[in-house]
Amino acid sequence: MSTAVSPPTIFRQAVEALRAVQPRPELRLVDISAPRRLAPHSFALGVELAEGVVTDSTRVESDVDVTGRLVLLHDPEARDAWNGTFRVVCYLRAPLDPEQADDPLLLAVGWSWLTDALDHCRASHAALGGTVTRTCSARFGEIPGPTRSDDVELRASWTPTDTEFGRHAEAFYRLVTHAIGLPEVGVSLMTDRHN
Numbered sequence: 608m609s610t611a612v613s614p615p616t617i618f619r620q621a622v623e624a625l626r627a628v629q630p631r632p633e634l635r636l637v638d639i640s641a642p643r644r645l646a647p648h649s650f651a652l653g654v655e656l657a658e659g660v661v662t663d664s665t666r667v668e669s670d671v672d673v674t675g676r677l678v679l680l681h682d683p684e685a686r687d688a689w690n691g692t693f694r695v696v697c698y699l700r701a702p703l704d705p706e707q708a709d710d711p712l713l714l715a716v717g718w719s720w721l722t723d724a725l726d727h728c729r730a731s732h733a734a735l736g737g738t739v740t741r742t743c744s745a746r747f748g749e750i751p752g753p754t755r756s757d758d759v760e761l762r763a764s765w766t767p768t769d770t771e772f773g774r775h776a777e778a779f780y781r782l783v784t785h786a787i788g789l790p791e792v793g794v795s796l797m798t799d800r801h802n
Contacts, residue, residue, distance in 0.1 A: 730767070
């Protein structure tokens with residue numbers, strides 16, 4: 608019979624710092640399970656688009672599937688590949704307009720969403736790596752739904768180089784809101800103005 612290892616104080620404090628950061632009202636947090644086999648200690652949170660959000664002057668219906676996950680891994684025995692004892696992993700999937708999907712710069716721009724968010728939030732990091740993937744699906748025959756759907760997926764991980772874990776959550780939320788086209792806080796779109 609095995610006994611569960613109690614998380615160390617430093618990991619519990621890191622989780623508290625992540626939980627303390629709340630996303631913008633346009634996003635809602637969802638409960639997800641943390642991966643159990645990647646590290647001795649792990650925590651995960653999920654985020655999705657709240658219903659009826661307007662992005663780029665277009666109302667996004669609740670069936671639009673925007674998914675984000677942020678995972679914190681901790682191994683008290685530092686891993687060489689991590690360059691530390693913590694690793695942050697993020698995943699984002701968001702829908703694209705066909706024009707965006709056909710843009711040859713999309714993949715590089717998608718990666719810049721993450722690096723810009725980390726820089727803007729001063730989330731110190733090392734060993735950043737990941738992928739950006741564009742997917743296109745077409746429906747044929749009697750399957751309901753749009754004839755074409757395009758998505759962008761970003762998967763990345765990095766090692767925090769300070770103990771300001773809340774900044775990494777802020778960067779993650781900034782990444783998600785940028786990818787779905789929400790304007791900066793306090794900035795309204797021209798189409799939102801009423802005479």
